[in-house]
Amino acid sequence: MATQAPAREGSEAAPGSPAVRLKGIRRTYGDVVAIAGLDLDIAEGEFFTLLGPSGSGKTTTLRVIAGFERPDAGSVELAGVDVTHAAPSERDVNTVFQDYALFPHMTVQENVEYGLRVKGVGRRERRMKANEVLERVRLPQVGARRPVQLSGGQRQRVALARAIVNRPTVLLLDEPLGALDLKLRQEMQVFLKALQQDLGITFVYVTHDQEEALTMSDRMAVFNEGRIEQVGSPADVYEHPETEFVAGFVGVSNVLERGGRRFTIRPEKIHMIEGIGGDGETGVIRDVVYVGMVTRYIVDLHSGGELVVVRQNLETSSREVLEAKGKRVRLEWRPEHTYEIDKEENR
């Protein structure tokens, strides 16, 4: 595929162009297709998440934007400038690596200053800027330490500080919270989101965690087998999944086929009423899973198929909910809470 002539030197960013634009990107490794033709626009100042299972091409896409991978076909634009053939060091993006990739022989301070040092920024200014970002990630005291002397969460924040010290127009984050425990992850999710809004930098965030994607993103793209299945806001993707894959990967796959049409409904939108009679589908509770705040019921429907129903444990005890197993129930939902999937126009 022909790409536009590179025009990176001296050309100003065209106003109104997206922070990142990928056109017709394709990347293969031998017979394995990592990215199979991908178009994507990411707006300036957006928190954009690439969500998908491992091997779906989300990390490769991030690496194409960073410049570590050259696409076989297609072009990469940053703020309207074609950088398809530019080296990583020439791109105004910085990366937070999954394993942090902190330089083990340097102190935290030296790690953070690195981007400024290789650009020839003077010592005094380097130190000032490094101190400023270390304070921003709430690590003002650790400058003299080495990465091995830090906890996992601290290393993560040093990697973040090192990547934002150059004030890139786009920050790429490759599963940055993957190695942290749940509590710390949730703290960092809030922190990252606040940091992004504060800095006004475009964040491109790779994760396989749907909850992370839903809580943090302005918009997200769901990846599957080297393709984007759906792009949209978290609410859009969650409430109106366009394909069965999206319905299953983001949330619980509740897919029913009635009259030749396939549709999905989220488990918390279903009303479950004991006993039969009245409208709606009838069925039998096959399984009950108690998960603390809520309980998941798996219901076999008499007309075929199964649905997962989620109920909050507002006034019920764990013993009561577990006794529901085997009971006959009636399920009701509002038609506007269903969403037809795999329609032609969604593809």
Add this chain to the structure above:
Amino acid sequence: MESRAARIALGGWTLLVVLFLWIPLALIIVYAFNKANVQSWPIPGFTTHWFGVAWHSQEVRQALWLSVRAALTTTAAALVLGSMAAFAIARFKFFGREAVSFLFVLPIALPGIVTGMSLNSFFVFNHINLSFWTIVIGHSTFCIVLVYNNVIARLRRSSPSLIEASQDLGADGWQTFRFVIWPVLSTALVAGGLLAFALSFDEVVVTYFTAGAQNTLPLLIFGYIRLGQQLPIVNAIAFAMIVLTVIPVVLAQRLMRDTGVLRRGGTAALTAK
């Protein structure tokens, strides 16, 4: 159950092994300062006389100089070839990678007599005269492994994203080498180089088959002992060699400890302020 008796027995056994290893060396060290020129116990008195004799012997000096040159050249060759091999094996996947890795490590386990003999017949068959360079080639076969092993261990322990992180932050190729690749690898290279030097410096068997008419220091000692000559000098040289070999090995071990990262006290202290 680990009883008190078992612990005492184990401790005693360990002590015996240590004594077994060190008594002969201790004896040589004592004899190096022996006043008499025959080895008898107890020694009649202490002197440093034999060190002077050894130092002024033309034969010893020539042998020492040859050994040092051979060890330095071997170390240089091992550093270049060993680190290149380690890079290739650690960073690229190719057909037969495990086999190549095995072939690199094998020479260290191969009996020296086999290496020496086969090199000797190879040189003779191809009408290559035994010289300084054949010694270096012989030593390189097993010294490359030492550098290779050290460097590959370091590469496997460091994140492969380090180089990408450097590029990502705007560094060019030279800056990445100078600020990241070299500091991360340098201690592994120094440690491997020191071990290679120590091993080459006191090697006898392979050298015997590849040295021709020249004597390295170990060969000279070997000859003296075989003819029963100059034993006091031999003891003095042996003492010097123990010291010369222990220093690089201890240094190498210290360098490979924990992160293996050299403490660059100056810069670290400066930025700490």
